């Protein structure tokens with residue numbers, strides 16, 4: 001049995017890398033399937049549900065309040081998610097996935113990049129923030145990371161996301177960080193930028 005309830009959609013074009021779809025707070029394993037299908041036609045989609053509940057809302061790690069994370073839980077859940085990815089790759093015969101995470105899902109993807117850099121082929125982080133105050137020294141040489149922030153995002157502090165970009169770059173990741181004229185929600189510009197970025201794989 002798997003560590004995460006999840007939805008799996010097999011590839012129709014096995015030359016395309018699988019997408020690991022990571023939902024935001026209150027989402028579930030079905031939430032990002034339409035987005036994944038639109039962004040990556042042909043790719044397998046692996047969509048786990050976060051194992052933490054906050055007042056009934058699924059998340060990928062605990063927080064003390066908005067923007068203040070339980071970092072021990074972040075570390076534990078990031079390892080758990082990386083183990084789930086290994087399990088699912090084995091069971092479904094998958095290449096290394098590219099993560100596509102929104103909000104809380106982007107934050108757990110960033111934590112997996114830093115703690116288990118071997119787990120992902122790359123990551124598109126939509127509205128991310130730093131998951132850990134003191135990041136471990138990871139080797140992400142050559143790993144493509146797209147970060148899309150919203151200029152009017154009331155949840156994510158601008159200096160925090162700059163710090164995350166710097167941490168990932170210092171670890172060797174090829175970071176493309178863009179700030180779009182959007183809030184915390186996704187816009188057409190997010191779809192366009194992510195589609196274009198995914199074409200490199």
Ligand code: MLT
Pocket residue numbers: 024025063066067103104105107155
């Ligand atoms: C988080 O808790 O991961 C961030 O505040 C984003 C969110 O609201 O999920």
